[in-house]
Amino acid sequence: MTVLGDRLANLSTSNKHIPCPMAKLLKSLDQETAVALIDVMSKEEIPTRTIHQELHNAGIPIARESIQMFRKNSCACASEDKCNINEITDGGTK
Numbered sequence: 001m002t003v004l005g006d007r008l009a010n011l012s013t014s015n016k017h018i019p020c021p022m023a024k025l026l027k028s029l030d031q032e033t034a035v036a037l038i039d040v041m042s043k044e045e046i047p048t049r050t051i052h053q054e055l056h057n058a059g060i061p062i063a064r065e066s067i068q069m070f071r072k073n074s075c076a077c078a079s080e081d082k083c084n085i086n087e088i089t090d091g092g093t094k
């Protein structure tokens with residue numbers, strides 16, 4: 001394998017398991033806030049720009065694209081059990 005080929009192979013492998021920015025954000029929030037954010041993102045009538053604005057107002061510098069990708073299930077980790085956020089919505093009862 002060429003050096004480039006090797007790098008590209010490692011790139012795709014490592015990216016697959018890296019949580020997307022939205023998943024990272026959700027895990028950094030307290031559970032109540034994270035659940036509220038997941039809830040609002042599931043409401044189609046709420047525009048992404050509104051959520052983006054609210055997050056920025058709270059000092060969270062996430063890209064609008066990151067929110068959009070997450071909502072469309074097209075983020076880097078969408079196939080990974082929806083960014084592994086089930087553990088958040090499960091309610092920390094474990």
Ligand SMILES: [Zn+2]
Nearest residue numbers: 020075077083
């Ligand atoms: Zn994700």
